[in-house]
Amino acid sequence: MTKPAATAATELKVVDSALMTKIFYGFAALALLSAAISLTGKWLGHSIAMAGYTDDTRPHEVIIGHNVVVAPANMIRFEQARRDGIASRLDLYMRYPQMDGYSLDARDDFNGVGDRKTILFLSFEPQTMSRDMSGRFQPIYSRLIEKPGTPGPGGTTIYQFTRSSGYLDEKLVVAERPGQAPFVARCLDGAAAHQSLAPCQRDVLLGDDLSLAYRFPDRLLAEWQALDQAVLAEAMRMLKGRNPVKQAP
Numbered sequence: 001m002t003k004p005a006a007t008a009a010t011e012l013k014v015v016d017s018a019l020m021t022k023i024f025y026g027f028a029a030l031a032l033l034s035a036a037i038s039l040t041g042k043w044l045g046h047s048i049a050m051a052g053y054t055d056d057t058r059p060h061e062v063i064i065g066h067n068v069v070v071a072p073a074n075m076i077r078f079e080q081a082r083r084d085g086i087a088s089r090l091d092l093y094m095r096y097p098q099m100d101g102y103s104l105d106a107r108d109d110f111n112g113v114g115d116r117k118t119i120l121f122l123s124f125e126p127q128t129m130s131r132d133m134s135g136r137f138q139p140i141y142s143r144l145i146e147k148p149g150t151p152g153p154g155g156t157t158i159y160q161f162t163r164s165s166g167y168l169d170e171k172l173v174v175a176e177r178p179g180q181a182p183f184v185a186r187c188l189d190g191a192a193a194h195q196s197l198a199p200c201q202r203d204v205l206l207g208d209d210l211s212l213a214y215r216f217p218d219r220l221l222a223e224w225q226a227l228d229q230a231v232l233a234e235a236m237r238m239l240k241g242r243n244p245v246k247q248a249p
Helices: 003-050 104-110 218-238
Strands: 059-063 067-072 090-097 117-125 159-160 169-179 180-188 200-207 209-214 241-242
Touching: 059 180, 067 090, 067 218, 090 104, 117 169, 117 218, 169 218, 180 218, 200 218, 218 241
Parallel strands: none
Antiparallel strands: 059 067, 067 241, 090 117, 117 209, 159 169, 169 180, 180 200, 200 209
């Protein structure tokens, strides 16, 4: 082989070697990038599917006024509230009648898929009124409704509010309870009710100067007794007694 030919062959080998090295590192980089995209995609996919929910069932102790409420993370609506400590209020959601929080098996219920609405929304907060909704019927609501009412589901009576009452697009649902104040709930009326997952609301007093408001689908008015009992039982289960720590004013 002549000297020029040998030189050319050597240069060709060097170029081939450098090219193969670049190709090797290029494929390696692509493989790493592909793996990273795959892992990121799986994480993001899970995150998007959760849509702010969590299936974590670890309990959190939340102090509201002089009350301690213990609730699992998957029942606490807002991510920033899923912690132990003092709070001004606690917002929860759960399925009825299971009275459980979010899980992958229950995701369709929590996302409102289908026509059957099953989610309840509960809020614990300090008491601001001397009477709960049942206690406000005689002194307040009875003066703001049009009588007589019309028969409603589950033995309830449905009243329309007067135009001057201030309760626009709402109706009052009342059911008598022997020996007790009546069951009372306010519900959205008309188109607004169809657009809401939980158009009816009721509040009760419990604990130490604590108020519990809960919203529910209007179809559950037909079983208001079982619903009210289930909500109160779950609320009392979460209440763990008086907060022993005196809060700063």
